[in-house]
Amino acid sequence: MLFTSRALAGGVNFTSCLANVQNFYNDTSNQKYANYSQLNNSLLDNNGFPVAFADIFTSTAITYTVCTNWCGSGDESFEWTNFSQQFSAWLLPYLALLSQLPFGARYRSDNLMSAVLTAGSPTLAGYTLFCTMLNTRWISQSFESVRKFPNTAQAARVLSNLQQVPLRVNPHSAMLSSLVVLPENDQWWSEFSESLNYKNTWSISAAVSIAWVIVAYALTVADSLANVNDNIDSVGQSIGTAFLWLIPVVIGWQQLSPKCDFDRLSRAFDHSEAKAYIATHHGSVKVGELTEERAISIGPEAMEDVMSPDEDATPPIFNYSRVFGWSRSAEEVLRAFQYASKRAFVHKPVDPEREWEVGDGESIHPGNRHGAPYDVEMYCGRMRFEPSSWGSGVWGRIVFASVAGLMLQWGTTGGAVMMVWFTPTTKLGCRSFSYLIYGALSTIIWMLMLASSIAAHHASSFHWNEHKRYRDAAFHTWKTVADVLRWSGKALAVLNSLILCAIPILQFSNVFNNCYCNSSVMGRGPDRAYNVINLTDTSETQILWIVALVVASLCSIAFVAIFNLLTDTLAFNRDS
Incomplete structure (x- = not known):
């Protein structure tokens, strides 16, 4: 083997690893190893292209194989200062905003599960919010x-x-x-x-919490864009973007009260x-x-x-x-x-x-x-009509609310994925994959809970039927299906909430900062993966971060705008 493992005690230092590889090739005693073939597999630029032998010290990246051999498979050392700063700037405001969600259940377990379902599935949260608003709009306009x-x-x-x-x-x-x-x-x-x-609309605490999150996010975004090279592998830009869905949800519930x-x-x-x-x-x-x-x-x-x-x-x-x-x-x-x-x-x-x-x-x-x-x-026509077992127009409202929930989920999660996907080393890596898992599980949870509600209501139609003697089997079948779907959805919501909490902790504590994750092995494969250690040209990264931020922000703003457009037409508001 050409290289030997030189992982540093107390954690990996990728800058030192790159310098060691460069010095190895530059050492005249090692010139017999430093041919072009071997160099092409070792020292690269930001785009993954090999550098000329004369330009060894301009290299900014190393291949995944070289990285593991010279730096080891461990992570960079934990830095409390970086962790606390990133955590307080990117995550803490959102955790405080969670307390502004509406609760009020008889049992604390229901309030806890409410928070878990919201955090575990923003898709379900956005869907439920929009569905509630559309129901209010429908009944209000119908009574007009x-x-x-x-x-x-x-x-x-x-x-x-x-x-x-x-x-x-x-x-x-x-x-x-x-x-x-x-x-x-x-x-x-x-x-x-x-x-x-x-x-309960627009309490002072809710307004202050929302304003705090928006201002904190704007300031930290501006700071990170101005200093892209600082802790680029653990920066919380993507974390703040992934949590953007919470602002429209809290605003919406505050308005509906x-x-x-x-x-x-x-x-x-x-x-x-x-x-x-x-x-x-x-x-x-x-x-x-x-x-x-x-x-x-x-x-x-x-x-x-x-x-x-x-x-x-x-x-x-x-x-x-x-x-x-x-x-x-x-x-x-x-x-x-x-x-x-x-x-x-x-x-x-x-x-x-x-x-x-x-x-x-x-x-x-x-x-x-x-x-x-x-x-x-x-x-009152009570002898002349039989109401629909599902409710008139309910499916249209469900489809509309589902599209809104999915737009909010994947607009924000997609923005977070885009940020880390196009941050060198580009393509699928540990960070982008974790966001994709979170978004996918969120969508699956929404599908399971929606399917559960459909199965439960279908079971109730058998339950209400007078001929239960020969429909009991169907009732119990649909009831069991509804229960299994609901339990599965809640179990995944618990898991996904833990994933949502784990992502920033792993990112800010440098657990994702290792050869495997930094080299985007998932997306490139071990043979073509490489680790960018020094990012020289940050202009393209800044532009892509801004594009991702704009996409996520526009989806959140569109969610709030459409919501307000429809709530503004609610009947009887002037009589409240």
């Missing part, structure tokens, strides 16, 4: 067409704010129709809507339910005097038909599991209002034997809104 009927604005707000809990509508009695029609229930809608109208405080939701629901009325043959009476059933159920009251425990977890990342159930229930309420509004528009009272009474101004006279249970049901 019936806004002249009493309580429609309140109903839109109530349904929108109940996306963080399992929502079920009682299909077997006049309860929902009574809730829509009876004037005694105006107070129920008003108080329940008001109790859910609290806002999801109602995910379980205790507060439960108190609001219990307080309002005591004032709900139902139509009987003896007039309107309080529902609580006749039965413990309710027209609309949330939380534990709705858990009998819940196929996934995630539906009962209020952090909004779990909205992925409620989208189908919520859409079906919201559509049932919407249809009842639409049928009632059409009849009121042509001046048909609930009781067909009564004449229409003219109210004050545009309001509907209370006398037009009373009737027997059957009349109330017919007035």
Whole structure:
């Protein structure tokens, strides 16, 4: 063997290794080894081309084989100063921003899993955020067409704010129709809507955290671009870019202000339910005097038909599991209002034997809104329509939200991959491969959780069927499929969260700074791999870093811009 291993104690020093190789060839006593053939396999420039023998000391790179023989297979030594500076500049602001995500679950384990799912799958986080916004937009705009009927604005707000809990509508009695029609229930809608109208948007801590991250990122980017050669193999440029998805997600949830405080939701629901009325043959009476059933159920009251425990977890990342159930229930309420509004528009009272009474101004006279249970049901069309088992338009909203989540994930992760891919030595290496693994697992987690929600809702359709005697097998099959997919997704989310935490630690502590990783052996193969030790021309690297930064930033900005464009059109916002 031409060379012998000369790994330095306490860690590899690649600068010394390069100097040793150069001196070896320059030593006259070793001239018999220093022929062109051997030189072509040893000393190279930044682009991997061999240097002339007369220009030995202008070489800036060595082949992977020479690197392992002269430098060893170990890593550069850990430097606490570099680690602490990089960690505090690139990663610490994002860790602080994680605390601004919405939580509010009954159990701490659900709050913890909410953070794990968000960090483990930005795709799922972006998908859930957009899906929640699109659901709100859909229900708000749908109620716009019936806004002249009493309580429609309140109903839109109530349904929108109940996306963080399992929502079920009682299909077997006049309860929902009574809730829509009876004037005694105006107070129920008003108080329940008001109790859910609290806002957590743009708290000072959230605004400061977001501003801190943006300013810190801008300053550290500017500094790294001005000093590309400083710790180029452990610089956190790619780390900051990979975490950019967190800013749009936090901004989005701050704007939507999801109602995910379980205790507060439960108190609001219990307080309002005591004032709900139902139509009987003896007039309107309080529902609580006749039965413990309710027209609309949330939380534990709705858990009998819940196929996934995630539906009962209020952090909004779990909205992925409620989208189908919520859409079906919201559509049932919407249809009842639409049928009632059409009849009121042509001046048909609930009781067909009564004449229409003219109210004050545009309001509907209370006398037009009373009737027997059957009349109330017919007035809301409850006998005439069967809501879609999946919910109208839900698949379109899911596709839109999925594209948004994937754009956010791969826009930021792709930017991080691009930065390290085109940093000499170029092509696939340990750093770029770790980001690709993170992005791929994030996408797989989103696919598993979405598939789980589909399977769970399909199982619920068997569960609700009256002929369970011969459909039990199908129900249990789909329920098992949903459980396995959900458990698999959560297990991968835990793994991917650890990967996300491990990447910056490994990078900042120089664990990735070894011959194998620095030579991009994964992308080039051991025979063509080489390690750039001294980067001479940084202009191309700077340009590529800027391009990657622009790509990631534009994807994040586009996510926020589209989100704001659609939320700006939400109906009833002016009435909030």
